[in-house]
Amino acid sequence: MATRNRRPELEPPDLSPSTRQSSRTPPRINADDPRFAAAAQLETHDAYVRGVQEGRVRVVNPDTLPRRPDQQDEAPPRRRSPESSLSTKVPESVMQQLRRRYAETGVTIRNQILIALRKEGLEINEDDIQDERKRPRR
Amino acid sequence: MAIITFAQVKGGSGKTTAAMCTVAELVARGSSVAALDLDPNRPLGEFFQRVPQLQHVEVAVPTSERRVSALVRELATRHDNIVIDLMGAATNDTQVAMALADLVIVPSQMSGTDLKCGVETWRQAIEAAEISNRPIARGVLLARTSAGALRPRVESFLREQYKRVGAHVLATAFGDRAAWKEMTYSAHIPHLHDRDSNAARNFISVFEEMMALIQSGAREVAAA
Numbered sequence: 001m002a003t004r005n006r007r008p009e010l011e012p013p014d015l016s017p018s019t020r021q022s023s024r025t026p027p028r029i030n031a032d033d034p035r036f037a038a039a040a041q042l043e044t045h046d047a048y049v050r051g052v053q054e055g056r057v058r059v060v061n062p063d064t065l066p067r068r069p070d071q072q073d074e075a076p077p078r079r080r081s082p083e084s085s086l087s088t089k090v091p092e093s094v095m096q097q098l099r100r101r102y103a104e105t106g107v108t109i110r111n112q113i114l115i116a117l118r119k120e121g122l123e124i125n126e127d128d129i130q131d132e133r134k135r136p137r138r
Numbered sequence: 139m140a141i142i143t144f145a146q147v148k149g150g151s152g153k154t155t156a157a158m159c160t161v162a163e164l165v166a167r168g169s170s171v172a173a174l175d176l177d178p179n180r181p182l183g184e185f186f187q188r189v190p191q192l193q194h195v196e197v198a199v200p201t202s203e204r205r206v207s208a209l210v211r212e213l214a215t216r217h218d219n220i221v222i223d224l225m226g227a228a229t230n231d232t233q234v235a236m237a238l239a240d241l242v243i244v245p246s247q248m249s250g251t252d253l254k255c256g257v258e259t260w261r262q263a264i265e266a267a268e269i270s271n272r273p274i275a276r277g278v279l280l281a282r283t284s285a286g287a288l289r290p291r292v293e294s295f296l297r298e299q300y301k302r303v304g305a306h307v308l309a310t311a312f313g314d315r316a317a318w319k320e321m322t323y324s325a326h327i328p329h330l331h332d333r334d335s336n337a338a339r340n341f342i343s344v345f346e347e348m349m350a351l352i353q354s355g356a357r358e359v360a361a362a
Binding site for chain 1: 202
């Protein structure tokens with residue numbers, strides 16, 4: 001007597017929530033996206049004064065308060081700590097990325113490294129992350 | 139890529155909790171994310187350091203030399219998503235952070251002051267979109283609402299009031315649960331550590347609505 005073929009068991013599919021990013025997410029924002037220029041317009045002293053006059057700004061964030069135009073040439077705080085020179089070799093690709101980032105953001109290679117080290121937990125004073133080249137010559 | 143700004147000119151509305159939860163959900167989904175903390179109390183960095191899965195999240199803070207727009211531009215070269223948490227007041231940063239955003243979320247609790255300030259924040263977001271000459275998706279997130287099945291009368295009333303001024307309110311509200319209050323002490327984030335919990339389901343639903351708003355904003359940009 002022929003045996004009946006048993007139908008294979010039905011396996012429940014994985015219905016757990018996807019942990020991958022949705023493919024609908026828009027692509028990464030370009031550094032020259034016009035939104036950055038528009039936002040920068042709102043960070044000027046004039047925009048701040050207008051905001052106060054029109055009641056949009058009622059509290060000042062001291063970290064981001066725009067300087068008055070006549071303060072623009074004031075010297076930024078000086079680096080506080082004595083400095084030692086450091087010379088090392090890094091892969092050319094890393095150097096290229098550091099240069100590219102400097103071109104895009106204006107953050108010097110020295111400061112990019114210090115910021116990365118601070119993120120890793122090294123104690124680095126904010127005043128020591130200054131671009132001394134921006135100081136007016138006396 | 140999305141820049142999500144949590145804004146509300148009133149303090150204590152749930153901005154920081156919602157921002158923390160959003161970063162955690164993006165990490166849970168394997169997305170690259172950084173945060174910009176514009177609250178001088180700096181709650182984000184301190185919290186992320188306590189959660190092993192979030193310790194790698196870069197948290198930027200502005201200085202007089204590193205302005206908000208420059209910082210965000212810099213972060214955008216390295217990360218797919220940026221979450222901005224503003225100070226709970228009408229500050230000089232409010233519209234800057236809005237003008238940078240793809241999505242502005244206005245958390246609002248249910249008091250009259252929350253409503254009044256929420257509407258003001260909503261109007262500032264509209265103005266920021268006009269100044270930056272591009273559509274910015276936005277939504278009001280009702281926070282600390284009753285987590286029970288019944289919607290209290292005041293919540294329905296609040297939804298009507300926001301609707302009256304043309305503000306879009308997310309269908310999902312951020313429920314009032316002990317899990318969100320305990321989160322900063324226990325470092326246990328429901329949607330990162332226990333995705334089947336009710337609190338996790340609640341926030342995932344909020345997050346999905348936020349993503350849908352960004353998507354609708356992207357379609358508006360494409361159509362413009």
